[in-house]
Amino acid sequence: MANIKLIKEAISAREKAYCPYSNFKVGAAALFEDGNIYTGCNIENASYGATNCAERTAIFNGVSKGNKVLKELALIGDVNNYTYPCGICRQVITEFAESKDMKIYIIKNENDYIEKTLDEILPGSFTKKDLE
Numbered sequence: 001m002a003n004i005k006l007i008k009e010a011i012s013a014r015e016k017a018y019c020p021y022s023n024f025k026v027g028a029a030a031l032f033e034d035g036n037i038y039t040g041c042n043i044e045n046a047s048y049g050a051t052n053c054a055e056r057t058a059i060f061n062g063v064s065k066g067n068k069v070l071k072e073l074a075l076i077g078d079v080n081n082y083t084y085p086c087g088i089c090r091q092v093i094t095e096f097a098e099s100k101d102m103k104i105y106i107i108k109n110e111n112d113y114i115e116k117t118l119d120e121i122l123p124g125s126f127t128k129k130d131l132e
């Protein structure tokens, strides 16, 4: 069953986006092992490379509160198209994901979203296991 609360939190986080250069608002919500939802938005910078994506903001928010296990993630960018995480964010999701089957909601609105697993959007990923 879809986590509607997580989806709603991502939608409201999108409103906090700081995106004066792209005007492309993104919101994300991450459910961690402490049972709490941590949100994030994209935060742009005049030096474009310093920009942070919504997914990473949400994940870093949760990790900075002591979490290490990401259970589910919801993401909303464009409300007319499904916006997927960028490559860097897929790698960061992989770092903390509970499993390859971790659910990721790609949202257009509260009633229109798709569910993917991490393995579907980043197969054959490089993980901490590769360093062992």
Ligand SMILES: [Zn+2]
Pocket (backbone or CB within 6 Å): 053, 054, 055, 056, 085, 086, 087, 088, 089, 090
């Ligand atoms: Zn990203």
